[in-house]
Amino acid sequence: MIDQSQISTISDLRFKTKDVLKKVKDNPVYLFHRSSPKGVILSMEKYKELMDNLEDYFLSLKVGEYELEDKKSVNWTKHSDVRKLVKAND
Numbered sequence: 043m044i045d046q047s048q049i050s051t052i053s054d055l056r057f058k059t060k061d062v063l064k065k066v067k068d069n070p071v072y073l074f075h076r077s078s079p080k081g082v083i084l085s086m087e088k089y090k091e092l093m094d095n096l097e098d099y100f101l102s103l104k105v106g107e108y109e110l111e112d113k114k115s116v117n118w119t120k121h122s123d124v125r126k127l128v129k130a131n132d
Contacts (some may be wrong), residue, residue: 048072052080 049109050062052075065071066085073081 045069049074051075055083109131 047065048069049072050058050065052073054074055062062071062083066083070088071083072079073083
Protein backbone atom coordinates (compact mmCIF):
# COMPACT_ATOMS: atom_id res chain seq x y z
CA MET A 43 0.00 0.00 0.00
CA ILE A 44 1.28 3.45 -0.87
CA ASP A 45 1.66 5.76 2.09
CA GLN A 46 1.05 9.49 1.57
CA SER A 47 4.60 10.19 2.73
CA GLN A 48 5.89 8.17 -0.24
CA ILE A 49 4.23 10.43 -2.81
CA SER A 50 5.94 13.39 -4.44
CA THR A 51 5.12 15.48 -7.46
CA ILE A 52 7.25 16.32 -10.44
CA SER A 53 7.37 19.88 -9.08
CA ASP A 54 8.70 18.55 -5.76
CA LEU A 55 11.41 16.72 -7.67
CA ARG A 56 12.29 19.86 -9.58
CA PHE A 57 12.26 22.33 -6.70
CA LYS A 58 12.85 20.16 -3.60
CA THR A 59 15.17 17.54 -5.05
CA LYS A 60 17.15 16.98 -1.84
CA ASP A 61 13.97 16.45 0.19
CA VAL A 62 12.67 13.89 -2.31
CA LEU A 63 16.01 12.08 -2.34
CA LYS A 64 16.03 11.97 1.48
CA LYS A 65 12.68 10.17 1.40
CA VAL A 66 14.11 7.61 -1.04
CA LYS A 67 16.56 6.33 1.59
CA ASP A 68 13.75 4.63 3.53
CA ASN A 69 11.13 3.72 0.90
CA PRO A 70 10.41 4.10 -2.80
CA VAL A 71 9.01 7.48 -3.78
CA TYR A 72 6.13 7.54 -6.25
CA LEU A 73 6.18 10.51 -8.62
CA PHE A 74 2.84 11.96 -9.63
CA HIS A 75 2.03 14.53 -12.30
CA ARG A 76 -1.46 16.01 -12.32
CA SER A 77 -2.76 13.34 -9.95
CA SER A 78 -1.56 10.39 -12.00
CA PRO A 79 1.45 8.20 -11.24
CA LYS A 80 4.37 8.69 -13.63
CA GLY A 81 7.33 6.92 -12.02
CA VAL A 82 9.09 5.52 -9.00
CA ILE A 83 12.45 6.50 -7.51
CA LEU A 84 14.42 3.87 -5.60
CA SER A 85 17.61 4.11 -3.59
CA MET A 86 20.62 2.45 -5.21
CA GLU A 87 20.58 -0.21 -2.49
CA LYS A 88 16.93 -1.10 -3.13
CA TYR A 89 17.49 -1.06 -6.88
CA LYS A 90 20.48 -3.40 -6.56
CA GLU A 91 18.50 -5.70 -4.25
CA LEU A 92 15.63 -5.76 -6.74
CA MET A 93 17.93 -6.54 -9.67
CA ASP A 94 19.74 -9.27 -7.70
CA ASN A 95 16.39 -10.86 -6.81
CA LEU A 96 15.29 -10.67 -10.43
CA GLU A 97 18.51 -12.30 -11.60
CA ASP A 98 18.11 -15.05 -8.98
CA TYR A 99 14.55 -15.64 -10.16
CA PHE A 100 15.56 -15.99 -13.82
CA LEU A 101 18.43 -18.29 -12.88
CA SER A 102 16.01 -20.47 -10.91
CA LEU A 103 13.82 -20.71 -14.03
CA LYS A 104 16.85 -21.84 -16.04
CA VAL A 105 17.67 -24.43 -13.39
CA GLY A 106 14.11 -25.70 -13.63
CA GLU A 107 14.46 -26.03 -17.41
CA TYR A 108 17.79 -27.82 -16.97
CA GLU A 109 16.28 -30.26 -14.49
CA LEU A 110 13.62 -31.20 -17.05
CA GLU A 111 16.18 -31.84 -19.81
CA ASP A 112 17.00 -35.38 -20.84
CA LYS A 113 20.64 -35.58 -19.71
CA LYS A 114 21.33 -38.54 -21.98
CA SER A 115 20.70 -36.41 -25.08
CA VAL A 116 23.15 -33.66 -24.05
CA ASN A 117 26.43 -33.59 -25.98
CA TRP A 118 28.84 -33.39 -23.01
CA THR A 119 32.43 -32.12 -23.32
CA LYS A 120 35.11 -34.19 -21.63
CA HIS A 121 36.97 -32.62 -18.72
CA SER A 122 40.31 -33.32 -20.39
CA ASP A 123 39.19 -31.40 -23.51
CA VAL A 124 38.19 -28.42 -21.39
CA ARG A 125 41.58 -28.44 -19.65
CA LYS A 126 43.35 -28.48 -23.04
CA LEU A 127 41.30 -25.50 -24.20
CA VAL A 128 42.06 -23.57 -21.01
CA LYS A 129 45.80 -24.29 -21.28
CA ALA A 130 45.80 -23.24 -24.93
CA ASN A 131 44.23 -19.87 -24.03
CA ASP A 132 46.64 -19.10 -21.15
